[in-house]
Amino acid sequence: MLTAMATPEFQTLTADDLVTGEAVALDLPPASLATRVVSGIIDILVTCILLLVVFFVLGVAAFSAGKALMWVATVGSVVTVFVALPAGLETLTRGKSLGKMAMGLRTVRDDAGPITFQHALVRALVGFVEIYLASGAPAFISAMVSSKGKRLGDFAAGTYVVRERVRLVLSPPPLMPPPLAAWAAAADITSLPTGLALAIRQYLSRVTTITPEARRAVGDRLAGQTAAYVAPPPPPGTPPEAFLAAVIATRRDRDLARFQREDALRRRLTER
Numbered sequence: 520m521l522t523a524m525a526t527p528e529f530q531t532l533t534a535d536d537l538v539t540g541e542a543v544a545l546d547l548p549p550a551s552l553a554t555r556v557v558s559g560i561i562d563i564l565v566t567c568i569l570l571l572v573v574f575f576v577l578g579v580a581a582f583s584a585g586k587a588l589m590w591v592a593t594v595g596s597v598v599t600v601f602v603a604l605p606a607g608l609e610t611l612t613r614g615k616s617l618g619k620m621a622m623g624l625r626t627v628r629d630d631a632g633p634i635t636f637q638h639a640l641v642r643a644l645v646g647f648v649e650i651y652l653a654s655g656a657p658a659f660i661s662a663m664v665s666s667k668g669k670r671l672g673d674f675a676a677g678t679y680v681v682r683e684r685v686r687l688v689l690s691p692p693p694l695m696p697p698p699l700a701a702w703a704a705a706a707d708i709t710s711l712p713t714g715l716a717l718a719i720r721q722y723l724s725r726v727t728t729i730t731p732e733a734r735r736a737v738g739d740r741l742a743g744q745t746a747a748y749v750a751p752p753p754p755p756g757t758p759p760e761a762f763l764a765a766v767i768a769t770r771r772d773r774d775l776a777r778f779q780r781e782d783a784l785r786r787r788l789t790e791r
Contacts, residue, residue, distance in 0.1 A: 549667040550624045550680040556659075558680075559650070561618035562605075570600045601647045602640070609639040619680070629677045638676045645672035692771060693723045693764040702753055703769040709748045711770065719745065719763050726760055738763070 550558075577592040609616055613633045614626035626634055626642070649657040649671045658670035667679040695703065711719070719741055726734055738759030745766055746752060753762045 548682055550622075550682050552662050552668055554622045554624060554682070555662060555668055555680060558616070558618035558622040558624055559655070559658075561621055562616050563650070565617050566600060566605075569604070570596065573600055601651060602643045605646070606636060606639040606643040609634065609642070610636040614639075614678075623683050624680050625683050626673075626678050626680050629679065631681075634676075634678055638678050641676035642672040642678060645675045646670070693720070693767045695768040695772075696761040696765055699753060699757065699761060699765040703765045706753075706769070707750045708766055708769050708773075711745065711748055711766070715741070715744055716767070716770075719767055723760065723764055723767070735759075 573596045574593070577596050605616060609626060612620070615624070619625060626638070628634055628638065646658070649655070649661075658672070661670045661674070662668045665674075667673075669679050673679050722737055722741055726738075729737070742759040742762050745763060749766060753765070
């Protein structure tokens with residue numbers, strides 16, 4: 520997901536980004552240390568219980584076969600419980616363990632995309648060392664000093680844990696500048712690429728927080744890209760912010776009108 524701009528440069532939307540109908544990419548915040556600790560404790564308790572069950576089953580099955588098979592069963596149990604099962608579960612659930620399900624958390628890549636088995640496997644392997652062999656101290660210290668609450672396994676895998684249960688707050692949509700209302704009503708404005716629409720929304724929502732130089736440079740660049748989708752061009756001397764706001768507002772109003780017409784048509788067809 521795209522994060523809030525720290526600089527006037529705007530990020531490019533990828534296929535893994537979650538975008539609303541208003542072309543706003545959602546950024547799930549990193550999980551707090553407290554929720555990660557609780558989630559970890561749940562996972563540790565479940566793992567320990569599962570390990571005892573597996574040890575008991577394999578121990579009974581291998582008891583009569585000698586010490587060599589008992590050792591193989593022990594190693595297999597450790598690998599299965601501490602590595603294979605956690606990695607498999609996080610892969611199948613797209614980043615969730617039982618503790619994360621309980622706390623509303625999910626593991627994602629650093630670019631906020633869904634993790635793969637490789638990411639889950641690396642996290643499980645490093646987690647076995649930092650959590651179980653080292654009593655969790657390295658993981659706790661790493662999560663404390665990391666801005667995203669990353670443990671060592673997250674650094675190694677290129678992942679972090681986010682909160683899913685968050686209240687979504689969208690910025691107010693851009694309003695139509697009154698001097699451009701007549702021009703926008705008659706202009707041919709085609710649909711903008713999602714990445715460009717997102718960049719414009721980011722720019723307009725933060726235009727007062729960036730320097731005048733960056734405001735002018737980014738505005739001119741976005742206006743130049745948007746001009747290819749607009750005919751005729753806006754009146755001479757139109758500021759880039761006003762032009763971009765008029766384009767976004769017009770596309771929103773026209774899309775809303777189209778959705779309303781389609782909905783009315785569906786209602787008429789279903790009522791017959």
